[in-house]
Amino acid sequence: MLAKLIISFAYFLDSSKRYKRVKDFAFDILENEKSRIKPYFDAFIIFLVLLTVSILIYDIAHHLSYHFEIIENIAVSVFVLEWLGRFWIHDNIRYNIIKYHKKKVEDGTDVHLIEILKMIIVQKVKYIFSPMSIIDLLAILPTYRPLRILRIFLIFRLLKIFRYTKSLNTFFKVFSDKKFEFNFLFILAIFAVFMSATIMYVFEGIGNNPNIKSYLDAIYWSIITISTVGYGDITPVTFTGKVITLFLVGGGFMILVLATSIVTNALSDKMEMVRENKLLSQANKLSNLIVIFGFGRMGMALANELNENGKDFIIVDKNEENTLKAKELGYLYMKADASDYETIKNLVFDNDVDKVVLTTENDALNLSVLLTIKAEKKDIVVIVRANNDENVKKFKIAKADFVIFPYETVAEVAVEYIGSSVKFDAIENIILKKSNISLDEINILDGSNIVGKSISEIGLNKMSIIVIALLKHGSSRNFIFNPDSDYMVEANDSLVVIGDERNIEDIKKSISRQFT
Amino acid sequence: MINIVLFGYSKTGREIAKLLSKDEYNLQIIDENPLSVAKANEDGFYAKHSAFNDDKMLEEVGVGKDIDVLFCTSTDDSFNLFITLSARSLDKDLKILTLIYKKEDEKKMILAGANRTISPYDVGALKAFRIIDKPKVSKVLDLFSLQSNKLSMNEIVIRKNSILDGVYFKDLNIFKEHNLIFLGMLDKELGEKFIFFSEGINHKIDFNDIIIVLGSKSDIKKFKKVIE
Numbered sequence: 001m002l003a004k005l006i007i008s009f010a011y012f013l014d015s016s017k018r019y020k021r022v023k024d025f026a027f028d029i030l031e032n033e034k035s036r037i038k039p040y041f042d043a044f045i046i047f048l049v050l051l052t053v054s055i056l057i058y059d060i061a062h063h064l065s066y067h068f069e070i071i072e073n074i075a076v077s078v079f080v081l082e083w084l085g086r087f088w089i090h091d092n093i094r095y096n097i098i099k100y101h102k103k104k105v106e107d108g109t110d111v112h113l114i115e116i117l118k119m120i121i122v123q124k125v126k127y128i129f130s131p132m133s134i135i136d137l138l139a140i141l142p143t144y145r146p147l148r149i150l151r152i153f154l155i156f157r158l159l160k161i162f163r164y165t166k167s168l169n170t171f172f173k174v175f176s177d178k179k180f181e182f183n184f185l186f187i188l189a190i191f192a193v194f195m196s197a198t199i200m201y202v203f204e205g206i207g208n209n210p211n212i213k214s215y216l217d218a219i220y221w222s223i224i225t226i227s228t229v230g231y232g233d234i235t236p237v238t239f240t241g242k243v244i245t246l247f248l249v250g251g252g253f254m255i256l257v258l259a260t261s262i263v264t265n266a267l268s269d270k271m272e273m274v275r276e277n278k279l280l281s282q283a284n285k286l287s288n289l290i291v292i293f294g295f296g297r298m299g300m301a302l303a304n305e306l307n308e309n310g311k312d313f314i315i316v317d318k319n320e321e322n323t324l325k326a327k328e329l330g331y332l333y334m335k336a337d338a339s340d341y342e343t344i345k346n347l348v349f350d351n352d353v354d355k356v357v358l359t360t361e362n363d364a365l366n367l368s369v370l371l372t373i374k375a376e377k378k379d380i381v382v383i384v385r386a387n388n389d390e391n392v393k394k395f396k397i398a399k400a401d402f403v404i405f406p407y408e409t410v411a412e413v414a415v416e417y418i419g420s421s422v423k424f425d426a427i428e429n430i431i432l433k434k435s436n437i438s439l440d441e442i443n444i445l446d447g448s449n450i451v452g453k454s455i456s457e458i459g460l461n462k463m464s465i466i467v468i469a470l471l472k473h474g475s476s477r478n479f480i481f482n483p484d485s486d487y488m489v490e491a492n493d494s495l496v497v498i499g500d501e502r503n504i505e506d507i508k509k510s511i512s513r514q515f516t
Numbered sequence: 517m518i519n520i521v522l523f524g525y526s527k528t529g530r531e532i533a534k535l536l537s538k539d540e541y542n543l544q545i546i547d548e549n550p551l552s553v554a555k556a557n558e559d560g561f562y563a564k565h566s567a568f569n570d571d572k573m574l575e576e577v578g579v580g581k582d583i584d585v586l587f588c589t590s591t592d593d594s595f596n597l598f599i600t601l602s603a604r605s606l607d608k609d610l611k612i613l614t615l616i617y618k619k620e621d622e623k624k625m626i627l628a629g630a631n632r633t634i635s636p637y638d639v640g641a642l643k644a645f646r647i648i649d650k651p652k653v654s655k656v657l658d659l660f661s662l663q664s665n666k667l668s669m670n671e672i673v674i675r676k677n678s679i680l681d682g683v684y685f686k687d688l689n690i691f692k693e694h695n696l697i698f699l700g701m702l703d704k705e706l707g708e709k710f711i712f713f714s715e716g717i718n719h720k721i722d723f724n725d726i727i728i729v730l731g732s733k734s735d736i737k738k739f740k741k742v743i744e
Contacts, residue, residue, distance in 0.1 A: 306648070385644070418536075468697060
């Protein structure tokens with residue numbers, strides 16, 4: 001009976017949109033790394049922790065008014081709510097119950113209350129005893145009155161801060177990664193401590209040294225010496241004691257050096273990971289991102305051009321030398337293998353990317369990245385560099401939006417040089433952007449005031465701007481070469497013009513001003 | 517017949533060779549690498565093997581005598597530099613176009629005697645950038661490419677007594693009548709600088725000047741007849 005009630009309740013929740021909305025919201029605040037509210041919530045919790053801990057410290061020597069009690073209570077209520085929230089969203093009971101019920105119906109067997117309860121309890125207990133949950137509980141429990149003696153455990157609240165800092169987590173991961181090395185060092189240190197303490201106790205503990213009264217004193221002396229602290233409250237008096245001390249000091253030094261080198265090594269290994277995490281979260285905030293695969297000479301020339309024009313881009317290259325160059329230039333980069341699916345997923349699929357440029361010298365790699373992207377997201381524009389004329393066709397078959405075969409373009413320009421060099425210079429100036437005369441496009445947006453005006457009315461002739469072509473609705477299939485100056489422009493048309501950079505800029509500005 | 521020497525049957529070298537028709541140009545290819553020479557021969561071009569530092573070879577193919585244009589298209593900047601320097605010492609008037617792979621090498625090449633330099637990486641990057649930044653411009657530029665062959669850019673030398681001799685930029689309606697775009701010109705008196713129409717200067721066209729027009733091939737042909 002109760003089992004049936006639980007099941008029907010689960011179905012009821014599943015059909016409720018409001019319930020789902022609330023749960024999604026809780027998830028956004030508490031666990032969703034990508035949500036916009038979470039950083040604010042995290043900052044708020046960290047603030048509460050620091051505030052209550054400082055109150056505790058101040059309270060030790062001073063007497064505080066009851067106002068502070070209120071702050072404490074508010075903080076704890078927030079912590080409790082937070083814990084309950086996480087308890088709630090940790091797993092999906094409603095879904096599990098429905099699944100269980102469906103299975104039972106299929107099998108034709110009856111539902112059992114015990115099985116359902118077991119399912120719920122196992123999941124929730126798992127959460128309660130997870131390390132993060134224990135930290136949270138330790139931050140809450142000391143406030144409970146009968147446990148008031150445990151007030152000092154409020155310090156555990158500081159642990160809560162770790163939960164919110166990703167880089168600290170990586171830092172601790174360093175230690176777990178080097179478990180073997182640390183274990184070895186630890187055993188070595190223990191061995192040295194007990195051995196020297198035993199020898200010391202045997203030779204000086206029988207009354208030779210008034211400071212060593214027990215075995216504990218000997219161990220205390222050994223640890224103080226091996227750690228190079230050396231208080232000097234217990235010093236060796238016998239010859240044997242002095243020899244042992246010499247070895248212990250030398251050994252202690254070695255252990256410290258080893259430990260330091262292990263930590264630095266592990267940290268530098270992890271630094272690249274920390275940097276990558278940071279980069280990915282940075283990339284996540286950008287929109288209309290351009291991803292450049294390959295930072296060779298072409299990739300670099302392109303990156304420089306994009307940078308000058310204020311576009312956001314990320315570079316991917318696995319070559320150390322190339323990524324160093326990107327680092328020097330201050331560009332966003334990721335040292336990764338482009339043939340790796342994870343790289344493409346993290347960088348291209350999980351971000352707001354609208355264009356990808358493949359500039360590596362390896363056509364097979366370019367093709368594999370192109371296919372990976374097109375298989376999952378067709379609407380990302382992919383521009384591919386072909387390194388071999390036979391491969392241009394293959395890239396087109398693989399649905400590349402644009403294929404660039406640089407050698408052919410260069411050849412076309414170079415051949416122009418055979419005649420008189422005038423044409424070459426004209427092409428070089430315009431196509432390779434060597435003068436302030438530039439090719440540009442003016443897009444007529446729907447609703448702009450210049451819709452219905454003629455080309456001369458827009459003021460292009462006055463500024464000596466030549467309209468080379470007018471693309472009807474922006475399509476090159478439907479274009480008018482050299483349109484008349486009394487031609488009326490329509491919404492969504494694009495004008496491809498040639499003229500002085502500044503004049504074109506002026507025209508563009510005046511058009512945007514007329515925009516209603 | 518224009519005599520051309522191409523040093524280095526690289527990817528760029530190959531594309532250039534493909535563009536030069538055999539009836540108009542006499543092309544000789546030289547390469548350091550026997551494999552490239554074999555490939556050029558296979559593609560149907562006349563190619564020879566020779567080391568880059570062999571000056572006799574340059575004289576043999578005719579540099580200093582009847583060669584008009586030299587393309588240095590080897591994949592190695594230092595080879596290109598060496599050939600440029602050797603060829604320039606043999607012939608002061610030779611037209612030399614050299615590939616560069618690093619921006620820093622441009623000045624060096626000019627100093628060695630190259631007339632013009634061009635970088636495949638820059639060209640490729642600019643093309644990619646234009647697709648990203650100005651997609652419509654790149655669409656129109658594609659119409660000008662040799663492959664699509666829809667529009668072309670042409671140079672016209674103004675002869676004496678041509679109807680354009682002595683005409684100012686602003687008075688030019690003749691281009692519009694022939695559905696051509698007047699881009700600019702090179703004034704022999706003012707030296708080697710190209711003057712764009714869009715610079716807004718009202719310049720006078722004289723004979724021996726060279727003008728550049730855009731338009732379809734047939735329109736340009738008709739126009740050439742009219743002005744003479």
